[in-house]
Amino acid sequence: MQAMGDWGLLMGAHELGEPGRQGALSGLSAGALLDFLAETRLRAAGDPVDALSLVSATRMRLRRPEVVFVLGLVDQEFPEAEGARGLLSARLRRDCNRCAGVRLVDEAVEGQDAFLFHTAVSAASRMVYLSQRMADDDGGPLSASPFLEEKLEAFPELTPWRTRTLADVVWEPSLAPSPREFARSCAASGILPQGVDPVSWLRVREGAGRLEISLRDSENVAWLAAKNSFSAGEIETYARCPVLWFLEKMVGVEIPGEPGDSLELGSLVHSVLAALYPALGSLKLLPLSPNTVKEAEDVAEEILAREASEEGADEGRAALLSAHAGYLVRDHLRREAGQGAEYATVLTEYALPAAGVDLGEGVIVRGRIDRLDLDAEQGLCAVVDYKTGKFVPQRDWAASGSLQVPLYMLALQQLHPQREIVAGGYLVLGAGKASGFVTEAGQTLVGVRSPWRSIDCEGRDSLLEDCRHAAAAAVEGMRGGRYALPPGVVCPRYCQMGPICRMRRGDGRG
Structure with a gap:
């Protein structure tokens, strides 16, 4: 957008025409002002070296800018949504081909939009910036344009230069247009206006290089602090996403289900x-x-x-x-x-004591274990937790917040020290995959072709100890009523709370 000399004159004339002041445009209607703009010749600035030009892709051929910004790289927008062709949409056609690894169905991305995109990208002499919106105004996820995905596949070394979530889009406090936006601006800036409580039930304070958000209501904080035990599932929920824990457990948000969901x-x-x-x-x-x-x-x-x-x-x-x-x-x-397992006994829905099991560091865990595989003669035990979805927990359970199974293992070690935990993990039935471990002693119990990864006893003990520390941190956070999401987290696409918390959703997070 090049600087235009007459624009300053026009603005000056408009200011003189404000109520109570006499000026060149005093009393002009909107229609008259538009006529004035249509007939006014605006001169370009004398030195447009640092100017920014907004042009359509069709006119890029006439110019040779150093840097080009290509905006709006969202599927169904650029390229624009196509008319119906057959039973599958263009997006489903691309997804089918991508999953299969071969071209099963025709997909047409070449056309006017493709021509415009490649024209814009090739016009820059030095650098190109590609911009994609990650979510709509309600927090719902948006798919990347196939043009952008094509470039990322061709250049896998490319990484996002900068990412900004909806939660980051805030006004400067002095420019906030409403009390609500003013409160968000203050929270994002770490400011709590003197004599004003703009966040009502939130307490915002600066600490550890980020904002820490926690419950303020004294009754809720006291109730959480007095809780003696937590279920393994609740600890896992908090460790994975404190915001989800807050919305489900404290606010009581429920996503309406559908028959057969x-x-x-x-x-x-x-x-x-x-x-x-x-x-x-x-x-x-x-x-x-x-x-x-x-x-x-x-x-x-x-x-x-x-x-x-x-x-x-x-x-x-x-x-x-x-x-x-x-x-x-x-x-x-x-x-x-087909695993070749030799377990002798299987217990299902094994309940831990109602009072919980003390794991140390303030962690007292309750819960019900889906399945235990036992070898009574050798005193071996394997813990299994079923998941019917498709999300497979990451290998590093402590870092990803997948704490339910390791907490059960730690509880069983306390309850039955004569038994050795030799295997276990998550069986993700919807994906036909698993996340877990097996020691050498447990190979015969779960089978030599089991889906668990092999580790030694030292690795098992280290893994469980890391998970115990992660659970202790989660319990401390819950008792303190803190529910700020750690920085840098990318939430899984399947989370239905996205429109509420407005955090970025991506390929998945444990």
């Missing part, structure tokens, strides 16, 4: 597996093997039919839910049958 599916699958393994044990079908898996599947079908009928759902929804749950259970049984 992930929560209902997870509940049904857990119920089936909890009843299945004791039944298989009584029928002498454990441990599972290729010779017994077909009979185990038949037993699972019977239990699934019984559990689904108890859900009280309408016939159509129950059929769909049962089909999905049956697929997950059968797939799980077949994978396990």
Whole structure:
């Protein structure tokens, strides 16, 4: 946008035309002002060296700027949404091809938009900046333009130069247009105006190089501080995302579910597996093997039919839910049958004492373990937690906040010191993957082809100790009512609280 000399004259004339002042534009209507602008010749500034030109991509061919900024690289915007062609949208076509690794379906990104993009990118003589919005105004995630993804695939060494979330988009306090925006500006700047309480139930103070946000209500803080124990699931929720813990546990936010949604599916699958393994044990079908898996599947079908009928759902929804749950259970049984496991006993829904188990550092944990595989003769034990989604916890449980399984392991060590925890982790049924470990002593218990990674006893002890420290930090944060998200965190796309907390959502976070 080049500086224009007459623009200053126009603004001066407009100021003189303000109410109570006489000037050249005094009393002009909006229409008259537009006519004035249309007929006025605005001269370019004499030295446009540091000027910024806003031009369309079609005119880039006539210029050779040093630096080009390409804005709006969001799918369905640039390139613009295409008209319907067949059953699959352009975005689904691209996703199918990307997942398959081959070109299964036609995808057309070449066209006018593609021409404009490549024209703009190739016009710069020194540098190009590509800009993408990560979320819409409501905090919902936006997909990157295929043009941007194409460049990132061609140049994998490229990394984001700067990222700004919606939470970072705040006014300067002196320019805030409303009391609410003024409060956000003060919070972002670490300012608490004297004599004013703009954040009502929040306390904002500067510490450790970032803003620390915590509950202010004395009754809530006292209630949290007095809590004697926490469930392993609640500790994991806080460790993964303090904001999610705050919204669910303190505010009571509930995302409305739909018939057959992930929560209902997870509940049904857990119920089936909890009843299945004791039944298989009584029928002498454990441990599972290729010779017994077909009979185990038949037993699972019977239990699934019984559990689904108890859900009280309408016939159509129950059929769909049962089909999905049956697929997950059968797939799980077949994978396990091929592991070569030699566990002798399986306990399901194993409950820790109601008062909790003291793990030290103020951590007293409660909970119910999905499954324990035991070898009574050798005193070996493996802990299993089922997940019906597709999110696979990262290998570093302490850093990613995946604390439920390690907390169960630590609790079992306290309750049954005569048993050795030799394996365990998360079985992610929806993805057909796992995150966990097995020591050398546990190879026969869980099978030589188990999905767990092998570690030695020292590595296991170090992993569990790191998780205990992470749990202690989480418990301290909950008791203090703190719920600020650590800096640099990228939230998983599946989180449904995004429109509320407005944090950046990306490929995933443990």
